[in-house]
Structures are given as C-alpha cells and as structure tokens.
Amino acid sequence: MEAPIFTADFLQEIDKITSRYEKKQAALLPVLHLVQEKEGLISPESEKNIAEYLAIPVVHVHEVVSFYHLFHQTKKGKCHFSVCQTTACALLGAEGIIEHLKERLGIQAGETTPDGKFSLSVVECLGACEIAPMMQCNKEYTGFLNKKKIDEIIEKNS
Ligand code: FES
Incomplete structure (x- = not known):
C-alpha cells in the first residue's frame, strides 16, 4: 500500500x-x-x-x-456541477444551462477552475426528470434551472 x-x-x-x-x-x-x-x-x-x-x-x-460518473479520475472542484443533458432536460434548455455555466466559470465540461472551487461535468439522466432542467451540485439536486438560479448557486459557493 x-x-x-x-x-x-x-x-x-x-x-x-x-x-x-x-x-x-x-x-x-x-x-x-x-x-x-x-x-x-x-x-x-x-x-x-x-x-x-x-x-x-x-x-x-x-x-x-x-x-460510473459518480467516480472521478481527476480532481474535482470543491463544488462539482453535474448537468444532465438527457431528453427531458435537453428539451427544457440544458444546452443553454451548460453554456451559461461554461461562460460564468470560464471552463469547459471536464475541467476545474484554476482556484479549485468549481468543476463541471455533463452527464446523462440523473433520475430527476420531473425537475428538468436540473443538475447535481456535489450530492444536492437542483432543478427548474435558469440563469438567475445558476448565478445564485455560483455566488453562494464562491
Ligand atoms: S433527463 Fe435530466 S434528469 Fe432525467
């Protein structure tokens, strides 16, 4: 060992x-x-x-x-966002959510911010389609996402 x-x-x-x-x-x-x-x-x-x-x-x-996307082979940020891109979320704007996160954080999917605070993954259905579009922030699910809600989450974790 x-x-x-x-x-x-x-x-x-x-x-x-x-x-x-x-x-x-x-x-x-x-x-x-x-x-x-x-x-x-x-x-x-x-x-x-x-x-x-x-x-x-x-x-x-x-x-x-x-x-399993729950396991990470590279170091993730203190706050790790896993954004669902599957059908229900896609139909309700997942692409815009992902683009907004990329823009706000200055990283691409699979990357971590230089200060180690945030990382971003794009994943398949997280089994919470009823709150689409949604993402997981570490272990917590957040749904009915929009840009304002994302900005608030980023501020809270900055
Ligand atoms: S399609 Fe996004 S949680 Fe199921």
Missing part, C-alpha cells in the same frame, strides 16, 4: 465496510466512495491499492470507476 491515505486507520475504516459483506469483494462500491470522499478522486494508485486489498483484478476496479 503506497498511497498516503491507505494508512492503518484508513484500512480499519475499510475493514468496517467489508465486514458487512459475506465476501469482501462485494464491498467495492462503498470502498470506492470512501476513497473518493478522502481523496477527492480515485487515482490509478488507489485503484491498484483497492484491487490488492479486495483481492480483485485492478482492471475490474478501473472498469467500475470509469463506468
């Missing part, structure tokens, strides 16, 4: 999670969430450490990390 977060204390936290499962391999998703919570991303080094600890192939860990 080489990554700084994989300390004895941290491994105890992982053990608490794996003890809830019959096979420790089944704890992959909660372990990934824990690592991301601590590091802000899942680095290739962490993928390797997790694979070793759970006794699964590192390629399996990487496949899971790259499949």
Whole structure:
C-alpha cells in the first residue's frame, strides 16, 4: 500500500465496510466512495491499492470507476456541477444551462477552475426528470434551472 491515505486507520475504516459483506469483494462500491470522499478522486494508485486489498483484478476496479460518473479520475472542484443533458432536460434548455455555466466559470465540461472551487461535468439522466432542467451540485439536486438560479448557486459557493 503506497498511497498516503491507505494508512492503518484508513484500512480499519475499510475493514468496517467489508465486514458487512459475506465476501469482501462485494464491498467495492462503498470502498470506492470512501476513497473518493478522502481523496477527492480515485487515482490509478488507489485503484491498484483497492484491487490488492479486495483481492480483485485492478482492471475490474478501473472498469467500475470509469463506468460510473459518480467516480472521478481527476480532481474535482470543491463544488462539482453535474448537468444532465438527457431528453427531458435537453428539451427544457440544458444546452443553454451548460453554456451559461461554461461562460460564468470560464471552463469547459471536464475541467476545474484554476482556484479549485468549481468543476463541471455533463452527464446523462440523473433520475430527476420531473425537475428538468436540473443538475447535481456535489450530492444536492437542483432543478427548474435558469440563469438567475445558476448565478445564485455560483455566488453562494464562491
Ligand atoms: S433527463 Fe435530466 S434528469 Fe432525467
């Protein structure tokens, strides 16, 4: 274990999670969430450490990390926006929302502002079509978006 977060204390936290499962391999998703919570991303080094600890192939860990948009392979901003671009949101103006965010933050989708405060992702349906157009700000859903609402969210998190 080489990554700084994989300390004895941290491994105890992982053990608490794996003890809830019959096979420790089944704890992959909660372990990934824990690592991301601590590091802000899942680095290739962490993928390797997790694979070793759970006794699964590192390629399996990487496949899971790259499949779910909830896991980040690069450092995200303190406030991470995931904007839905799927049908309901698209029909109600997602493209304008995304453009406004890009303009206000001065970044493209997939990037983080130089001060590390904000990052932006464009994602598929987040299962909240009834509040379209919507986005996720870290774990919080915000819907019925318009430019004014976005400006307020940016101000609040600046
Ligand atoms: S289409 Fe945007 S949340 Fe479902």
